[in-house]
Amino acid sequence: MKQVSIPTLKRLPSYYNIISTAIMDYGEKYISSSKIAKELNIDDTQVRKDIAATGYVGKPKVGFDTFELRLHLEQFLGFNELKEAYLIGAGNLGVALSKFEGFRKFGLDITAMFDNNPEKIGKKIKDKQIYCISEFQDMVRKNNVKFVIITVPATSVNDIIYVVEDSQIKAIWNFSPVNLKVSNDIIVLNQDLATSFVTLVHLLNTN
Amino acid sequence: MKQVSIPTLKRLPSYYNIISTAIMDYGEKYISSSKIAKELNIDDTQVRKDIAATGYVGKPKVGFDTFELRLHLEQFLGFNELKEAYLIGAGNLGVALSKFEGFRKFGLDITAMFDNNPEKIGKKIKDKQIYCISEFQDMVRKNNVKFVIITVPATSVNDIIYVVEDSQIKAIWNFSPVNLKVSNDIIVLNQDLATSFVTLVHLLNTN
Incomplete structure (x- = not known):
């Protein structure tokens, strides 16, 4: 994968969504950077720079070929490769995420859930x-799973993190409200929902 | 509220968490910017700049007074003012968010849920x-609620967005996997979970 900056990377899925909508809802064959920029309320120079960074070039005056650019972004972002993930913590949030259909579109496939509650284990x-957490490491190895999503409460993080650290997991997407740190080189993305809310409150108070 | 940049704002809750942990778990009276920086794997100049931007100054060589700075950030971020929010979409994600205890710490209090499914309406x-969506506008007005969290499926967004636009809601936190746009000056924060996952995949592939 070509290296792009994280801010660029974070904008690409939005571009992808806008281009997909332009195709599906309006049948548009071309889309301009200024149209994408307007939808997202950002500068159109930014849009052109971001897309150029992925290695795609539009046609001057005509804009981007929607079908070509959609396919290009799909490949660039890896949406067309299914990435298997396990989920630990079959509570409300875990169940919500495992049912969330928006993920498949982006290549994320949660194939199994893990918990330590005997009443949940074995259910579907x-x-x-839902498997017992004691089976986690074996299943990760057997199925060569690289991603894990953690949705346990803050108080249970310490009980499960050593299980993950000691497995062949390569990347953690953490929804527990603790700033997760791991001792080895597993990549961690902390999904801090509170931070998002703080941003919203600030935007409201300063507008 | 003093105006700070969005990137600064997004880092402040992490600083707050680290300072709280330093107090609660270790009883530390002072904390240095380099200690906070190390926890988050960022530069300590950044930490000092961000905290200075909120109007707080540490003591040279000693660092920040943990109790003072925690209280300062609490006030700056408005954690000590409870902000009432309504939630539309009592599905798995909506229920998960309404039960999520991490929110209270940041002053977010979800006091009512709305749905259009007769089997859900009236339940607790x-x-x-859970109220009928038809009661939304009246309740927003009566209780002067400014925030709404949207957790309906993508296919239902069009059915409920006009209800929100036509209410006295000031800010939307959108969890539906669509890039929400509103026609008036309501502030929208799109919580695009897929974008986070894309970032994680990219980090894994380029490390």
């Missing part, structure tokens, strides 16, 4: 079975 | 009642 959420 | 999730 749609087609996803 | 903990102490939060």
Whole structure:
């Protein structure tokens, strides 16, 4: 994958969504950077720079070929490769995420859930079975799973993090409200929902 | 509220968490910018700049007074003012968010949920009642609620957005996997979970 900056990377899925909508809802063959920019309320120079950074070039005066650019972004962002992930913590948030259909579009496939509650173990959420956390490491190895999503309460993080650290997991997406740190080189993305809310409050108070 | 940049604002809750942990777990009276920086793997100049931007100054060589700075950030970020919010979409994600205890710490209090499913209306999730969406506008007005969290599926967004636009809501926190745009000056924060995942995949592939 070509290296782009994180801010650029974070904008690309929005571009992808806008281009997809332009195709599906309006059948548009071309889309301009200024149209994408307007939808997102950002500068159109930014849009052109971001897309150029992925290695795609539009046609001057005509804009971007929607079908070509959509396919290009799909490949660039890896949406067309299914990435299997496990989820630890079959509570409300875990169940919500495992049912969330928006993920498939981006190549994320949660195939199993893990918990330590005997009443949950063995049950199924749609087609996803809930396994005992004691089976986690074996299953990760057997199925070569690289991603884990953590949705346990803050108080349970310490109980499960050593299980993950000691497995072949490469990346953690952490929804627990603690700033997760791991001792080895697993990549951690802390999804701090409170931070988002703080941003919203600030925007409201300063507008 | 003093105006700070959005990137600064997004880092402040992490600083707050680290300072709280330093107090609660270790009873530390002072904390240095380099200690905070190390926890977050960022530069300590950044930490000092961000905290200075909120109007707080540390003591040279000693660092920040933990109790003072925690209280200062609490006030700056408005954590000590409870902000009432309504939630539309009592599905899995909506229920998960309404039960999420991490929010209270940051002053967010979801007091009611709304849905259009007759089987859900009238039920209670903990102490939060699910109301019919037809009651939304009246309740927003009566209780002077400014925030709404949207957790309906992508296909239902069009059905409820006009209800919100036509209410006295000032800010929307959108969890539906669509890039929400509103016609008036309501502030929208799109919580695009897929974007986070894309970032994680990219970090994994380029490390």
